[in-house]
Ligand code: SF4
C-alpha cells in the first residue's frame with residue numbers, strides 16, 4: 001500500500017487551486033518583536049475578557065492584561081513588555097471595532113518573572129490541573145475557530161471521549177503555517193496530541209493531513225511509529241476537508257448530527273497549532289502570546305511564514321515581506337475561502353490569524369452579480385448538503401422563516417458555493433446576513449417577552 005492509497009474524504013466539496021507553492025518550502029521565521037502591539041480583548045468565541053490594566057501601567061510579556069469573564073472565555077496576555085499606551089476601541093482583524101489594549105515596547109522583551117518553567121513530568125499532573133493550565137494560558141482554537149480550548153477539553157460525564165483528532169489538513173488555499181509547524185515542531189504536535197488524550201481520557205489519537213503534504217505525513221508517521229494508539233490519516237486534497245464535521249466524517253465515517261457536537265460521537269478535535277500551544281503551556285508555562293502566520297498572495301513581494309506576536313499590526317509583517325507588488329488589492333485575515341477583508345493594515349494579528357492574504361487588484365472578485373440560473377453547482381459543492389441557492393435567495397430578500405426551514409445554521413460558511421457559482425452570487429454574504437438577522441429577531445422577541453413579564457409583575461404588585 002502506498003502513502004496515498006485509499007485517501008479519506010467527505011461528500012461534496014470543491015477543488016480550488018491550492019496556491020501553496022510560494023510558502024510551503026521555506027521555514028518559519030521568527031518576526032522581531034514589534035515596537036507596538038494592539039491586543040483586542042475579544043479574540044475568542046464567548047464572552048470578551050475584562051481589561052485589568054490601566055493606561056501608563058508597565059507590563060511584562062505573559063502578564064494577564066484582560067481576565068476571562070465566565071467559563072466560555074479566555075484570558076488575554078501581553079505579548080511584549082512595555083507601557084500600556086491606550087485602552088479603548090480599535091479595529092480588530094475580524095473587521096469589528098472592539099476594546100483593545102495598546103502596548104508600546106520598552107525594547108527589553110522581558111517575560112513576567114516566575115512565569116516560565118520546565119516541567120518534564122507535566123503528563124503526571126491530574127487532568128483537571130492540566131485543563132486549568134490550558135485555561136489560564138488563554139489557549140483557543142488556532143485554526144481560526146477560536147473556541148476556548150479548556151471548554152472543549154471538559155466534556156460532560158455522560159459524553160465520554162474515545163478519540164482525539166488533530167486537524168493538520170490546512171485545506172484553505174495559500175496557507176502553509178500548519179504544514180511548516182508539523183515539519184519543524186512535529187515532536188510538539190505529537191506531545192500536544194498525547195496531552196489532549198490524557199486530559200479527555202481518550203484511547204485513540206488521529207492526525208489528519210491532506211495528501212499534498214507528503215513530507216509532513218512521513219515525518220509524523222515516523223514520530224508516532226510504534227505507538228499503537230496514534231495513527232496518521234492521509235486525506236484527499238479537497239476543500240473544506242479541514243472542516244470539523246467533514247474531517248470527522250472522512251476519518252470515522254460517522255456524521256455529527258445537525259446542531260450536535262463532535263463530543264456526541266465521543267470525539268474531540270483540535271488544530272495542530274492549538275496542540276503545540278497546549279503542550280508549551282503545560283511543559284514550559286508559556287501563555288499564548290505568539291502564533292505562526294502565513295503572509296502570502298500575489299500582492300506581496302516575498303511571501304513568508306512568521307512566528308509572530310499576537311497584536312503585531314499587519315503592516316509590520318507585510319513590510320518584512322518586502323511590501324506590495326504594485327497597487328494593493330485586498331488584505332484578508334485568513335485564507336481566500338473563509339477569511340475576512342480587513343479595513344486597514346493597522347489591524348493586529350489575533351489568536352485566530354492563520355494567514356494574511358494580499359490579493360492583487362486583478363484577483364478581486366467582480367462586484368456585480370447575476371440572478372441565479374438554477375444550475376445546481378452550489379448544491380453539488382456544498383459539504384453539508386444544504387441548498388445554497390435557496391439560502392442565497394431568501395437571505396437577499398430577508399425571508400427569515402424560510403432561511404430557518406433550509407437549516408441556515410448548519411452552514412459552516414466555507415464559501416464553496418460562492419466559489420463555484422457562475423452567476424458570481426455572494427452567497428456566503430447573504431447567508432451571514434440571514435444568520436445575523438435571525439439572531440437579532442430572536443433577541444428582539446426575548447426582550448419583548450421580558451418586557452411583558454415585567455409589566456405583568458408591576459401590575460400584580462399595584463393590584
Ligand atoms: S451553504 Fe454554507 S456550507 Fe454550503 S457551500 Fe455554502 S458556505 Fe459552504
Ligand code: SF4
Pocket residue numbers: 371372373374375376377378379388389392417420421422423424425427
Ligand atoms: S451556483 Fe449560483 S447560479 Fe447555480 S444554482 Fe447555485 S446560486 Fe444559482
